[in-house]
Amino acid sequence: MSGPMSEDELDQVVTNIELLELQASALPPETAPNSGPQPEPEAEGGRFAFPRHILKQSDFFRDMLTSTHIGGGGEGTEINPIVPDSISQVTKFQIESFYRVVDHRGFQGQLVLSQPQWFAALKLATAWNFDQVRQFIIQELDFVAVDPFDRIRIADECRVPEWLRPALARLCARKSDLTAAEGRALGYERFAAICRIREMEKLGSSPEKNRAHECCNSKCPR
Template identity: 30%
Template sequence: MSHFDDSLDELDEVMSYVSTTFSEADAQSLSPRLCPGTPKLPVGETLLSWEANKEWRHPKFYWSDFVDIQVESMLYRVPRAIMQQSENFKTNLSTKNSPISLYVDEITTREMEAFLDVSDARLVTGDDCFTFEQWAGALATANRLGISRIRSYVTQRLQGALNRLDPFDCIDVATKYHVHEWLLQPFIRICERQDPLSPAEVSRLGSERTSAVCRIREKLSAHKFESAITWVDSQWPQEIYVDDEYYTPPPPQWVTMAGALEAARVGEAKRLTELEPVLSKPDFQSPDPQATDDKVPQGMPHPKYWQTDLRTIRVRNCLYQLPIHYFDQPSLLGEIQTHRDSSLGSGDLAMLPHDIVVSDWNIFLDIVTARPFDEPLLSLGFSSWMTGLRLATRFEHDSARRYIIQRIQTDFPTQDLIDLLEAVKIADAAHSDWLQSLYESLSKRNGSLSPEEIRRIGEKATAEVCKLRDQYMWNAGQCGSRNVF
């Protein structure tokens, strides 16, 4: 029996991956969902003393509820929280742990795999490694499942790539995946270009869209001519009478005028294209599903997407269950003390060192599990980022370490310099322009480094600051300034 509720509220919380930090006190105050086989409370023991020695399944980071989905002849195990967002299939999820897999047609295994990869993208690893074909496959699956959040995210990420495609290819892709947002720019490019439509291009567009494109091109041609005549007539130098003599003003700013004219032309092209519904808002017609007597093929578990890499982790008395690849190095948690626990049904149980508290581990998991499409976006205070950075460094999670330093740099530009250099020390960050600017700013402040500050920022930063401060003090002495001590 899974620990998750059927309520949509809790499932949305699971998918958000960003919540108020779950503290050690919270773990002790919640009513536990005990592991299978946990005995009843012994006579004579208080609830507090008994609960303190028992294991809790974390309500957010214990993933044990999945839905089996079959695409073609391949079986996939997908977190139920994702499928609860499916407008097309969530009504089929009335019972948990059903032995019958959910069959999804009209997509391919390649598209399903792309969707699972994209939906599993995390902020710490980035999502720039996917090809156009993978993004398109993820969009096809998001459309078929009816998951609007991931569909919107993929649509936004694909926009830049589509603008670099041939405009006719871009229109074909937008039409195939029913995305109105992708149609405007390629049609504008076609209407603005100098070359006329070829017979093959007319065939690709069809009669209605070709007619609309020709109307816009004609209006833009007239607009270019009229604008050029108006520009020459209004801006060409004219003799003017000043101080009893004729004076010829200097030539106009041709570059400025040309830029203004180009902006007006682009704006007019966009306006005209938006006025043509057949171009900007076509009525996408989905083909009626054809009845078929084909039997569903026998499914077999996918070797990668069957969620076989889950690892159970214990921090104090709180249990977590997450995919091992979330921790950057699959062998990392294997090096921590483990033991077999058949009662959990999850194989090895990793025991984290006792000095790691639940609240700190929750912050670390908030960071390494956050997705680019989560709402609200991951937002933490400086102390929380520092906590995550310490654990990322301790567990050699390089992706998290790089990401946290990047967020600290961008989110906290006015943070105390010693705090920022302490973060650099923890992460052992390499030289960068940002790091050099921290050194220079600290070298120019009033007052030397204190012993506590030296301890916090480390030897490398101290040596660099002292060197720069020597130079700064020499220059200040030459200028007669004494306001730096």
């Protein structure tokens, strides 16, 4: 068994995450405006290097890095990268977006990302249990104008139930009717509930305080 890592090794970017199945249809990185040079992730092929202290912010990686097997000096290096099975579907775009957020030192100043970048970073922060990073992203997205369908989709995928009611209320109040494609995106129960509420409001029989209550309770994540 390898001995404990030296201080020099700990200071290096020693932990690599290999992307086993990078999707060919993955969104390419988008250029976002920024106030200065932005550091880029170290990458070669399908591997990304992260400082160990960053990964230890996550319960997912902390347990892995302190285990008897993976915590050894020979693991998590460029030669022997850590390859968790559960991240095999992660894309390069998601990793790059997540890196931009975690490298935003101390979460100080303004970090400007596109909506797809924010969403991609939130997905990984949620999947990998980076609680502080996840909360930071959610707070940033609270002030971003997001299409209600995107807001609902991400709320379901990333377990952000507080986004559902405002987004559904916007759909209930929308002047134009929902399309069949939008109904499929919402799911039958939510689509039916929104249609009922919209019809009731047209007839003047739906109290304002009940708007979106019915559809928010339809297929909400538990």
